[in-house]
Amino acid sequence: MSLTTAKFVRTAILALTTATLSLAVVAADAPKSLYDRLGGKPALNAVVGELWTQVAAxxxxxxxxxxxxPEVFGAQLVDFLCVTSGGPCKYSGADMKSAHTGMKLSELEFNALAEDTVKALDKFNVPATEKGEVMTLLGSLKGDVINR
Ligand code: HEM
Structure with missing residues (x-):
């Protein structure tokens, strides 16, 4: 190996090591998604199951x-919540505007579902931070869901 090649190889190795180290730092610092903090798919399945119990009553x-x-709707809702909370799922249903168009849902009905959701989250002792994030997420969809 010539001296210039050796120098090049050393520089390349140094650059690669630095890049790998910075990636490791980014990975370690990356904040956990809401999906992960909630407890992943099993947690979503449990909360949506309880939400259905609340809604039915x-x-x-x-x-x-x-x-x-319930099983078809529940699976769609789980996938929707999974994707919107940063999880590794695929949602194949309609977007929120299309899904609720023609239903003419009122704000009162929206709030009723929100209350039922809080009850379902509370049943599994979802901490205040994550509960707040879920409710903010749902609240941000209100305009897409009601009066359509
Ligand atoms: C932010 C709040 C809401 C979210 C995230 C949401 C989510 C969804 C999702 C993912 C679907 C399935 C769409 C598909 O399969 O293509 C759906 C359908 C539906 N939603 Fe909502 N929804 C919300 C609010 C509401 C409210 C307030 C009501 C009524 C009180 C409601 C009633 C329905 C009904 C009746 C369907 C059709 C279910 C069926 O397939 O029979 N939704 N919603």
Whole structure:
């Protein structure tokens, strides 16, 4: 190996090592997604299952789901929440505007579902920070869901 080649190789190795080290630092510092902090897919399945129990008992809105198959809807909702909270899922359903167009949902109905969601999150003792993030996420979709 000539002297110039040896110098090049040394520089390349140094550059690679530095790059790898900075990547490791980024990975270590990366904040955990909401999905991970909630407990991943098993946690979402549990919360959505409990949400369904709450909704089915909620006379303010259960009529809306009279023809809904819980297992199909539940799976869609889990995938939707998984994707929107930063999880590694695929959501194949409609976007929130299209999914609720024609239903003419009211703000009262939206708030009822929000209350039921809080009950479901509380049942599994989801901490205040994550509960707040879930509710903010749902709240940000209100305009897409109601009065459509
Ligand atoms: C931010 C709040 C909400 C979210 C994230 C949400 C999410 C979803 C999702 C993911 C679907 C499935 C779409 C598909 O399969 O293509 C859906 C459908 C539906 N949503 Fe919502 N929704 C919200 C609010 C509401 C409210 C307030 C009501 C009524 C009280 C409601 C009633 C329904 C109904 C009846 C369906 C159709 C279910 C079926 O397939 O039979 N949604 N929603």
């Amino acid at each position: 909620d006379a303010r809105i259960n009529g809306r789901f009279a023809h809904t198959k």
